[in-house]
Amino acid sequence: MEHGFGILTSMWVTPMIGVLILIFLPSRYETGVRLVSLLAAAITLVSSIYLYIQFDPRGGFQFEENMLWIDYFGVRYHHGADGLSVPLLLLTSIVIFCGILSSWDGIKHRVKEFHILMLLLVSGVFGVFISLDAVFFFIFYEIAVLPMYLLIIVWGSTRKEYSGMKLTLYLLFGSVFVLIGLIAVYVHTGMKTTDLLEFKALLAANPPSDLFVRTIFPMMFLGFGMLAAIWPFHTWSPDGHVAAPTAASMLHAGVLMKLGAFGILRVAVYLLPEGLRYWADMIVALSLVNIIYGAFVAMHQTDLKFVIGYSSVSHMGIVMFGIGMLNYEGFAGAAFQMFAHGVMTALFFACVGAIYDRAHTRQIHAFGGIYRRMPIVCGAFLCGGLAGLGLPGFAGFVAEFLVFWGAFKAHPVIASIAVVGLVLTAFYVLRVFQRAFFGEPNPKWDGLTDSSAIQNTAYAILIGTMLVFGIWPRLFLDIAQADLNLLLSEVLR
């Protein structure tokens, strides 16, 4: 079945066109560079909202584009969006739009190159979410990972060479596992096609041995899981978050880590659902460590960004925890948590970036009472923190509630342990507020100024998104429900 180019292609092509325009734009027009990049992001934002509205909640791959690309290998240019990827497309475009707004003043040198790399990265991310062909999926996956290296070592801070190298090597290492897994499936299915849907059909027609499933699934899971910071392969992530510049941190924690979880669902679970059933207990155990251990480590950090970095480790644990529960609540919660955490952590990094740009430090104990000078930044950070500790009203609450509910259905005792993470999160988040924002104002920071109107716009968009989805969660769940149920039914078959 052939479908021509459509709106999905525009999702990843728009940032590429932005990149092309930027390449030919003289770098002294800094505002022009920013505007072009913002415009590209705005177009993808509008498109993703359009996709979200147009998506038929009955599920299945929609807006398909399917053309033969390389006949010999059976590579197809096959794009499609389902209930899992449509919200993530929306998430990505929200985060990149807000990311560009947040770094409007923060990035002062090599503005053009910065925006080129950002757009390149985001183009790769969009590509991953819409690709239904293993080759394209993998290419986009690499495009999404690599620019981060340059973004960190050029515009970063705090051990940036080490962290950039660590992150890149780690993720490439992970993608090797993914590649091996994909090649194994390709060989098993007779090397006729690389299309994921056809993979699926061929695997159904010619079921692989148990041994195949049990070895290939964990390879893919770990490969993607590294990107989602599964314990003990998580240490690249806090280091990377800390070293990256604001907008890159936002994209990185907000979107890139979701690529991992998305890859698990889209590729590993989709192709080898029995593998998830076999390894589910292991996944639950690892992610439980993520949740509790991540929170404890976050508690001990003194750098604001490290706190958030480890909180991401803890929160991404909730995503995997939900996947490991093998029930609809767990799956829905995991999918929702990807979205909710993405928005939340983008907000976190936007706020910390604003503080760092002005104070040039992120050490919690160096602050004190900066609420007086920066009420809006601190207020926005407060919203992020409250969302992080699972306050109702924000999207994260519904997501965590669903995950824990699913967990309770599957493993009541383990769920009761994991819930302790909620108190730990409250403890370390409120500690940050108490130490850094409240208390006796430190006269050293009297010169700080509050965020600009541009940054406030970013905060408003991010907070608004969290509230809208938190108050009316069906906005998300109605979209994702059908496809998650389909995926789940295959796992449980």
Add this chain to the structure above:
Amino acid sequence: MAELYGPLGLSCLLHGIFFPYFIAFGVIILFLRRWEKAAMAVSILASSTVLASTLMLFARHQGLAAGHEGVLPAATYTLSWLSTDSAAFQFGYILDPLSVLMLIVVEVVSFLVQVYSIGYMHGDPGRARFYAYLSLFSGSMTGLVVSPNLLQTYIFWELVGLCSYLLIGFWWHKPEAAAAAKKAFVMTRFGDLGLFIGLLMLLHAKGNAAFTDFGTLGLPAGLATCISLLIFCGVIGKSSQFPLHVWLPDAMEGPTPVSALIHAATMVVAGVYLLSRSAPLFLASETAMLVVLSFGVVTAFVAATMACVQRDIKKVWAYSTVSQLGYMVLAFGAGSSQASMFHLFTHAFYKALLFLGAGSFIHHAGSNDLFEIARKGGRGMRITFWTTVIGALALAGLPPFSGFFSKDAILVAVKENCHPLWYISVMFVGFLTAYYSFRVVFILFRKQEAGPGVAHGHGGHDSPLVMTGPLMVLALATICVGAWEGGFGHYLSGAPHGALHWDVAIPATFLALLGIVLAGASFGSGGREEGVLDRLPVMEIPRRKYYLDDFYYWVTQKIVLGFSFLCAYVDRHFVDGAVNGVADTVRWMGSQWSKMQTGQVQQYLNVLILIFSILGFGVYLTVKF
């Protein structure tokens, strides 16, 4: 039940109660942060709308109830909020006598506190923010009250916790306030874990958490006990029962109107309200009821002893609140949810009165210290002083003030349903209550000291009318509400309430008078700062807060943070160490291998020949075998 309430239903009124506060919050936080007067106006407008709607709702609902045989059944107005294959959640309103009565408490006190704050917060630069938080709180509290299921309750339960956090830490620049706010949130969150797990357990068992179905759940006894106790964990946190009560006294760092609204009249009683809401669940389990009873009695006693030794007027009332919450909880545990709710109702008014009175004193004297307030002429503030006396009389449980009636109902329930030991303990707490409340009154009644310490020197002046007005309204309520006991009982449970039990009322009143006499003897005359009780060596324990704060401090500092340190250490040195170790190994191997690149052709040839020989040998072996 919609037809019972007429074609229009009462849902319009419920919208009028639920939404205005949230609208006010949104408007203030988005647009009016710099226009304080406008923010106040918006908030008070919302508050009056809600109050008017509540009173109308009450009038209509009670009219219906009067014409109805027995208790009026609950009506719910909901829409589907979240649904999965195994369960569905509704979001909306439940309308029954319980929610209406609770709404009256919440909205009346909210309104009065909002008016009072005009005076109290006068000149504070953060007034707009203050009113925004107050509105958010009242809206969330309303949402909690009208919630038809446990999930919605949990949602608003957390939101009122947030508002409590924000308002305790309202003067964020004070380190104590920032610490107290965090403590309050984390402590209550700890209890909320239980509630959350209980909610999940209930969902897992029944796929439903609607309160209207609680009577017909038919759970196995063990499970019912388990779920009840888990819900009770939430109550322990929120209604500050022993041993999680330590956050409430610290919460007094917030502005006094906040203490009156949140930490006396409304939020802290949410736990008691939840108990009444889930009564069928608890009644199914005797163990759960006994646990509730014992926690209530212990809390009532422990807090009352601590109230006896405080110098800070707000702390006295704070511990008193904890103690009175213990009364409500023990009443429920004794099997009388009606007595528990009635005490909640009367307590809300007289404790709000006492707190607002304390605020008025503090506003005038600039200090929280009882003796300092007395020195600066506390008794010269006539309206504040005499309304405080009325509140103290109600708190001590003397007739004909409201506290007398509600405590009588509780004592009757305890006497009839429980072991005599519980009854005696509660009686003794009544004595302590009278003592500490009149300790305050007698200290405040002392003559103003002339001298350089007196800053204002205008002892005859009272606070402005916006502050004394609410005091007088609350004092009136404190005097009158007790007489409504029969109507209250009939409305709430459909049963006519029995007359006073003189065999309980007389000894209780006698003990209360004894307490007052002891307080009078200790503090009535002379300038002593220590009474008879204070000189008892055993009072050192309540003075040190039963060592609970020290214990929690030790737990957080040593256990939690210690474990956190351990995890961080493991992460840095073992998990990350392994990663770096791999990287170092690779680098080392690379450097070793690179040594082979010597550039000497002879050596290359040697290696080549060696490798070919090995390969050749291998091929030979393969072919041969």
